[in-house]
Amino acid sequence: MSAYVIGDITVTDPETFAKYAAAVPASSGAFGCRYLTRGPGKCQIVEGDWLPERFVLAEYKDMETVKAWYYSPEYKELTKLRQSASTGTLVFAEGVEPHAQAREGGAPGYLIGDIEVADPDTYAKYAAGVPETVALYGGTYLVRGVQGEVAEGSWTPKRLVVLEFESLERAKAWYDSPEYADLKKLRQSASKGNLIFADGS
Numbered sequence: 074m075s076a077y078v079i080g081d082i083t084v085t086d087p088e089t090f091a092k093y094a095a096a097v098p099a100s101s102g103a104f105g106c107r108y109l110t111r112g113p114g115k116c117q118i119v120e121g122d123w124l125p126e127r128f129v130l131a132e133y134k135d136m137e138t139v140k141a142w143y144y145s146p147e148y149k150e151l152t153k154l155r156q157s158a159s160t161g162t163l164v165f166a167e168g169v170e171p172h173a174q175a176r177e178g179g180a181p182g183y184l185i186g187d188i189e190v191a192d193p194d195t196y197a198k199y200a201a202g203v204p205e206t207v208a209l210y211g212g213t214y215l216v217r218g219v220q221g222e223v224a225e226g227s228w229t230p231k232r233l234v235v236l237e238f239e240s241l242e243r244a245k246a247w248y249d250s251p252e253y254a255d256l257k258k259l260r261q262s263a264s265k266g267n268l269i270f271a272d273g274s
Contacts, residue, residue, distance in 0.1 A: 076136040077216055077235065078106075078143075079185070080129035081228065082161035084113075084219075089158035093120030097151055105144035107132045109237070110183060110271045118249065121267030127161075128271055130183060132215075132237065139165050143224060166233050169214045173186025180273035182241030184248065186234040188266035195263035202256050210247035212238045231266070239273055265266065 084090045098108075109130040116128050133139045142148055190196045200218070206220075207214065212223075216235035223229055238244040247253060 074135055074170065075132050075215070076139045076170060077166045078129065078224075079164045079166060079221070079233075079235075080112055080127075080131075080132070080161060080194060081123075081125040081226070082127040082129065082155075082196055084127060084159045086158035089154065093151055093154045093158060096154075097148075100145070100147045101131065101152055103147075104138050104145075105134055106142065108274045109181070110274050112274070115272045116227040117266035119270055119272045120261075122264075123187070123267035123269060124250060125269070127159075128269075130185070130271065136165060136167055140179040154236040156225075160226075162228035164221040164226075164230060164233070165224055166216045166219050166221040166230075167233070170219050179240055182238045182244035182273060183269060184236040184238075184244050184246070185232075185269040185271060186266060187230045187232070188226050188234065188260075188264050189230075189231040190264045192263035195217045195259060199256055199259045199263060202259075206250065206256060207247065209239065209252055210243055210250065212236050212244070241270055244270055248265060257274075 084167065109132055111129050111131070113127045116125050120125050135144065204214070213236065214234070215231050215237050219233050221230045222232050238247065248257075
């Protein structure tokens with residue numbers, strides 16, 4: 074089962090953070106990490122007010138590997154460097170199923186959501202209907218309906234969703250599609266939360 078690290082980082086010391094950013098791929102790569110998106114200026118608000126300054130979405134083969142990387146001696150030293158130069162939150166999330174290899178062609182696009190359900194019965198109708206519309210636009214669930222495990226920071230997601238599309242344009246086409254329009258209204262009537270689009274790396 075794939076697992077993901079989701080990071081929302083605000084840099085306070087760019088020079089020191091640049092040293093961290095240059096060093097971390099070797100550390101994470103040793104544990105099979107694949108960055109799906111990484112860096113500043115990657116995100117756009119869809120709903121709510123969440124807009125990460127610097128966003129990371131990284132994929133590992135399973136949660137055990139995520140934790141092996143995060144608690145490794147090599148990354149513990151890099152954690153100190155990152156924390157000296159930034160603030161933010163890291164969340165670990167279980168994936169829906171083993172993820173296929175990177176898509177052919179251009180950069181994929183992602184929709185990331187943190188949803189708080191107020192009306193479970195109505196939301197269940199939404200949850201039952203939405204996968205068909207996602208599939209229609211070539212989307213895939215990477216994460217669906219988990220709270221995640223907070224490793225650092227104060228963000229405590231209620232219900233995490235990560236969708237991958239072949240491009241950011243395709244993600245937007247799904248979100249604005251007639252097929253999704255009524256379901257979107259249903260979700261908004263039964264929940265509140267934050268949604269962002271993110272450019273793939």
